[in-house]
Amino acid sequence: MRTCRVRGFPFLAAAAALGAAMTSALAQEPAAPPCPETPAGYRQELWQQAWQIHHRAVLIDTHVDTTTRVLDQGFDMGQRAADGHFDLPRAAAGGLDAVFYSIYVDSRFYGDEHTLFADPPASINDDWPRPKEPGAANGSARRALMMIDGLLRTIERHPTRMVACTTADELLAAVRAGKHAALMGIEGGHAIEGDLGLLRLFHQLGVRYMTLTHTVHNEFADSCAPAEPRWGGLNRLGAKVVREMNRLGMVVDVSHVSDATFADVLRTTSAPVICSHSSLRALCPHPRNVTDDMLRALAANGGAVMINYNCGFLDADYAKNKSGREQTRRIQEKAARDKFADGSAELQAALKSLDSRFPPVDRPPLAKLVAHVLRAIEIAGADHVGLGSDFDGVPCLPQGMDDATFLPRLTYELLAAGCSEAVITKVLGGNLLRVLRAVEARALQLRGTGPELAEPRTDQERLPR
Numbered sequence: 530m531r532t533c534r535v536r537g538f539p540f541l542a543a544a545a546a547l548g549a550a551m552t553s554a555l556a557q558e559p560a561a562p563p564c565p566e567t568p569a570g571y572r573q574e575l576w577q578q579a580w581q582i583h584h585r586a587v588l589i590d591t592h593v594d595t596t597t598r599v600l601d602q603g604f605d606m607g608q609r610a611a612d613g614h615f616d617l618p619r620a621a622a623g624g625l626d627a628v629f630y631s632i633y634v635d636s637r638f639y640g641d642e643h644t645l646f647a648d649p650p651a652s653i654n655d656d657w658p659r660p661k662e663p664g665a666a667n668g669s670a671r672r673a674l675m676m677i678d679g680l681l682r683t684i685e686r687h688p689t690r691m692v693a694c695t696t697a698d699e700l701l702a703a704v705r706a707g708k709h710a711a712l713m714g715i716e717g718g719h720a721i722e723g724d725l726g727l728l729r730l731f732h733q734l735g736v737r738y739m740t741l742t743h744t745v746h747n748e749f750a751d752s753c754a755p756a757e758p759r760w761g762g763l764n765r766l767g768a769k770v771v772r773e774m775n776r777l778g779m780v781v782d783v784s785h786v787s788d789a790t791f792a793d794v795l796r797t798t799s800a801p802v803i804c805s806h807s808s809l810r811a812l813c814p815h816p817r818n819v820t821d822d823m824l825r826a827l828a829a830n831g832g833a834v835m836i837n838y839n840c841g842f843l844d845a846d847y848a849k850n851k852s853g854r855e856q857t858r859r860i861q862e863k864a865a866r867d868k869f870a871d872g873s874a875e876l877q878a879a880l881k882s883l884d885s886r887f888p889p890v891d892r893p894p895l896a897k898l899v900a901h902v903l904r905a906i907e908i909a910g911a912d913h914v915g916l917g918s919d920f921d922g923v924p925c926l927p928q929g930m931d932d933a934t935f936l937p938r939l940t941y942e943l944l945a946a947g948c949s950e951a952v953i954t955k956v957l958g959g960n961l962l963r964v965l966r967a968v969e970a971r972a973l974q975l976r977g978t979g980p981e982l983a984e985p986r987t988d989q990e991r992l993p994r
């Protein structure tokens with residue numbers, strides 16, 4: 530396994546002192562729960578040490594999609610569920626102190642050219658397809674509002690266990706009080722429907738980051754998913770969105786955007802930005818992941834990459850095997866359905882045989898996730914790496930990270946790889962707190978400026994470059 534190589538200060542006294550300072554700032558945090566049995570293959574002494582470090586640190590996850598379950602399935606996060614990746618009991622068991630809940634607006638609400646959702650479920654979309662014109666009302670803002678309502682209803686239902694937070698100080702106060710800190714990040718800039726006023730109102734409601742795009746290009750920025758660019762990065766409205774987010778104190782999130790959008794954001798923003806849930810392209814060449822150059826740019830900006838746990842973003846072989854196997858299976862299944870009558874014994878036998886010939890692809894091991902974290906530390910530096918699981922938003926998590934209860938194993942693996950407590954504390958949440966504070970400080974500096982306003986004649990022009 531790759532060892533923990535920290536750019537700039539490899540295990541110097543300065544790092545230890547910083548770690549001690551961060552730890553003592555949290556001295557009032559409730560004591561760690563009793564350490565559970567050592568997992569198979571783990572060294573007992575190291576596991577017990579990792580457990581203490583894990584619970585001393587403030588663990589913050591910048592991307593959890595359970596909000597979609599809350600809204601669409603009436604899911605109660607207060608109960609431990611048998612399925613999915615996340616709920617409050619599992620967050621507590623995994624030492625997960627604070628979460629940015631994804632106010633996720635599926636691309637189908639925007640009604641763009643993306644064909645993936647050509648046949649959406651009737652339960653969510655009663656008037657599909659939605660309008661495509663830039664600036665046309667399209668249901669995205671309403672969906673975001675309903676997501677926010679779903680989360681706020683959850684918090685109201687469990688007031689003794691969780692608390693809505695909008696600042697780094699509120700987050701830390703919640704953790705010290707032994708409560709789960711709930712924050713909000715919009716996923717998909719189409720949620721603001723091209724309207725800076727809606728951006729400001731979402732901020733008023735407590736949203737503290739926005740992923741500029743999801744899988745579609747929107748009114749102001751290009752996504753990494755479609756093959757052809759729309760604006761070639763940000764347009765003029767996009768630059769206003771970034772500046773307005775700086776002014777409001779909302780973190781700009783560049784997960785999901787195209788490389789050109791990423792570059793435009795970095796030269797526009799005056800505050801640190803994050804990738805709320807992306808992994809590394811050097812280890813898994815997926816456009817959702819960041820290159821080493823992007824990592825260096827994030828570090829220079831004072832921002833951070835939060836590593837995504839999705840198998841398909843961690844392991845290129847997994848992604849390739851899975852899509853190859855699924856494609857072959859689909860072809861053979863179609864042939865069987867064409868050949869045999871529905872409900873016939875022959876069809877049943879053919880499908881059963883397909884199941885045994887095409888078993889699920891093995892999930893990658895936890896080591897793959899750890900390798901992304903360690904490489905990000907090596908390239909960007911220990912001050913610019915964090916965690917954005919994508920719990921309940923991805924179909925596959927690595928073996929050994931089945932759900933939120935497995936999080937202490939990540940701390941163990943980082944410790945086993947030679948990372949100091951100071952470095953681990955930063956990765957688990959310290960870096961996100963620093964970014965949040967920097968964004969809050971920048972907003973204070975910008976007080977009295979703006980607001981950015983629409984200029985319909987020029988907003989859709991490409992950003993000069």
Ligand SMILES: [Zn+2]
Nearest residue numbers: 716785806922
């Ligand atoms: Zn996402």
